Amino acid sequence: MTTATILTISDTRTLTSDKSGQTIAATLVAAGLTVSQRLVVPDDIVAIQSAFLQLEQTAPDLIITNGGTGIARRDVTFNALEPLLPVTIPGFGEQFRQISFAEIGTHALASRALAGFNVREQLCFVLPGSTNACQTALQQLILPELKHLLFERRK
Incomplete structure (x- = not known):
């Protein structure tokens, strides 16, 4: 069984109010995955990296983060996590x-969503905090390709 962890990056959300993290978890469970842990941390590079590395230690197959992928000054998720993904999936x-461009127009240009594998060969997706964006990524990209990406990296 494929296991996943979820890391939400937000200065304003808690586990209880984190709609995007809840949606990600429910969608993964509905697809037959096990969600072993969810965390919420503030938009802070050290806090993000620390939580990400903590989740790595639990040995999931998949780590999904949401939040902080835009270009605002507080959006530091990309800066925090890109160095921890030595193999990226451009x-x-x-x-x-x-x-996203088809859904929201040119606002999609500001997204720094990314995917890759960390040093433990865990598949990682770095998503925006928007619940709709998370749902789009899961339904149209992540779930259809998840097994193939894990298979290719592990062979």
Whole structure:
């Protein structure tokens, strides 16, 4: 069984009020995955990296983060996590922005969504905090390609 963890990056959300994290968890469970842990941390590079590394230690197959992928000064998720993903999957961010462009227009250009594998060979997706954006990424990109990406990296 594939296991996943979820990290929400937000200065304003808690586990209880984190609609995007709840949506990600429910969607993964409905697809047959096990969600072993959810965390919420503030928009702070050290807090993000610390929580991400903590989740790595629990040995999930998949780590999904949401929040802080825009270009505002407080959006530091990309800066925090890109160095922790030595193998990136550029096509994910490109395709996500293309799908988002069809949904929300040119605002999609500000997204720094990304995907890759960390040093423990865990598949990682770095998503925006918007619940709709998370749902789009899960339904149109992550779930259809998840097994293939894990298989390819593990062979």
